[in-house]
Amino acid sequence: MIVLKTPQSTLLAVLQSVSGIVERRHTLPILANVMLRKNGNQVQLTTSDLEIQIRTTAELGGDDGGFTTTVGARKLIDILRTMPADQTVSLESSQNKLVLKGGKSRFTLQTLPAEDFPLVQESAEFGPAFSVPQKTLKELLGQVAFAMAVHDIRYYLNGILFVAEGKQLSLVATDGHRLAFASATLEVEVPKQEVILPRKTVLELQRLLSDAGGDEAPQIELQFANNQARFRFGGMEFVTKLVEGKFPDYNRVIPKNHKNAITLGRQALLASLQRTAILTSEKFKGVRLNLEPGTLRVASSNAEQEEAQDELDIDYGGDSIEIGFNVTYLIDALTNMQQDMVKIELSDGNSSALLTIPENASFKYVVMPMRI
Numbered sequence: 001m002i003v004l005k006t007p008q009s010t011l012l013a014v015l016q017s018v019s020g021i022v023e024r025r026h027t028l029p030i031l032a033n034v035m036l037r038k039n040g041n042q043v044q045l046t047t048s049d050l051e052i053q054i055r056t057t058a059e060l061g062g063d064d065g066g067f068t069t070t071v072g073a074r075k076l077i078d079i080l081r082t083m084p085a086d087q088t089v090s091l092e093s094s095q096n097k098l099v100l101k102g103g104k105s106r107f108t109l110q111t112l113p114a115e116d117f118p119l120v121q122e123s124a125e126f127g128p129a130f131s132v133p134q135k136t137l138k139e140l141l142g143q144v145a146f147a148m149a150v151h152d153i154r155y156y157l158n159g160i161l162f163v164a165e166g167k168q169l170s171l172v173a174t175d176g177h178r179l180a181f182a183s184a185t186l187e188v189e190v191p192k193q194e195v196i197l198p199r200k201t202v203l204e205l206q207r208l209l210s211d212a213g214g215d216e217a218p219q220i221e222l223q224f225a226n227n228q229a230r231f232r233f234g235g236m237e238f239v240t241k242l243v244e245g246k247f248p249d250y251n252r253v254i255p256k257n258h259k260n261a262i263t264l265g266r267q268a269l270l271a272s273l274q275r276t277a278i279l280t281s282e283k284f285k286g287v288r289l290n291l292e293p294g295t296l297r298v299a300s301s302n303a304e305q306e307e308a309q310d311e312l313d314i315d316y317g318g319d320s321i322e323i324g325f326n327v328t329y330l331i332d333a334l335t336n337m338q339q340d341m342v343k344i345e346l347s348d349g350n351s352s353a354l355l356t357i358p359e360n361a362s363f364k365y366v367v368m369p370m371r372i
Helices: 007-019 073-081 136-146 201-207 268-277 327-335
Strands: 004-009 031-041 042-048 052-059 066-072 086-096 098-102 107-112 130-133 159-174 178-198 219-224 228-233 236-242 260-265 284-290 295-301 307-313 321-326 342-348 353-357 360-367
Touching: 004 007, 004 031, 007 031, 007 042, 007 052, 007 073, 007 086, 007 130, 031 073, 031 159, 052 201, 073 098, 073 107, 107 260, 130 136, 130 178, 136 159, 136 178, 136 201, 136 327, 159 201, 178 201, 178 236, 178 327, 201 228, 201 236, 201 307, 228 307, 228 353, 268 284, 268 295, 268 327, 268 342, 284 307, 321 327
Parallel strands: none
Antiparallel strands: 004 086, 031 042, 031 066, 042 052, 052 236, 066 107, 086 098, 098 107, 130 219, 159 178, 178 360, 219 228, 228 236, 260 342, 284 295, 284 321, 295 307, 342 353, 353 360
């Protein structure tokens, strides 16, 4: 039976959209596979890692009739990548194997039975669905995702807090040393919901979401249950487990009423930090910021007694402050902002700093100082 017959570029795009979550090594061999469920000329593709499940349906030709199997996702993608984009490829079933043909090439692939594929048990009680433009969500994720923890023992930090309330959607990420907050206004009112999306889900959404704008901007539909989130967009359904746990109270972390503030060009500050970072040591990424009326001095040194110093002219008339930071935390924030200007608010050399966008309350970034 011909399961599908379609141009290489079509099949590759559909496979890549669902295969981001597939691990190459897994305790369950079948989780390295993609499940193909054929119904007429439509094929539904499903992948899972037991925590996240992605499903999409595409018209991929082939014979009429029904057929279901699972086959190695990465192998299939690796083979397709070596074929010309305009070449017609077909998958045919033959005695517990799938044969991939394209031009004069032919590959026989082992399959595993679809009934053994562990589908994610979807929650029966999802809350009301609401939609936002994919571009809006992708931008919010981009503004905070870099501040997520990686493999932290406080597992609730290995992800992003998602807060929807009224007409506001806010995303928060922190690793205990820094915190990023970004929000957007929704066109519809939504009931209050707070969930923590796992790190892997966040990275996958960033990969898949469209950043097309305009009046016809593609939307993403979101629904949350107690321990699951469901997203529908671009013909895909994405179900993920949520991180259980209590996220820190981010409102208490964001400092209020700092008495010293400077506004300066983001690009100039970023370039200065990147230059100075070259002479920080691998383990100890510290830079010193000296703030004086009219001048911001950035300095670093390393174990080989090398030193870097850079100066920026600024419009500032507040207190003289010397404060140390992990330079990576500052560079991350500035790299992920799009605006021309950045505002930095400080109290003294021992308190956290607040980075914001002038005249814009939708983004806040808090970074703790470090002793140097």
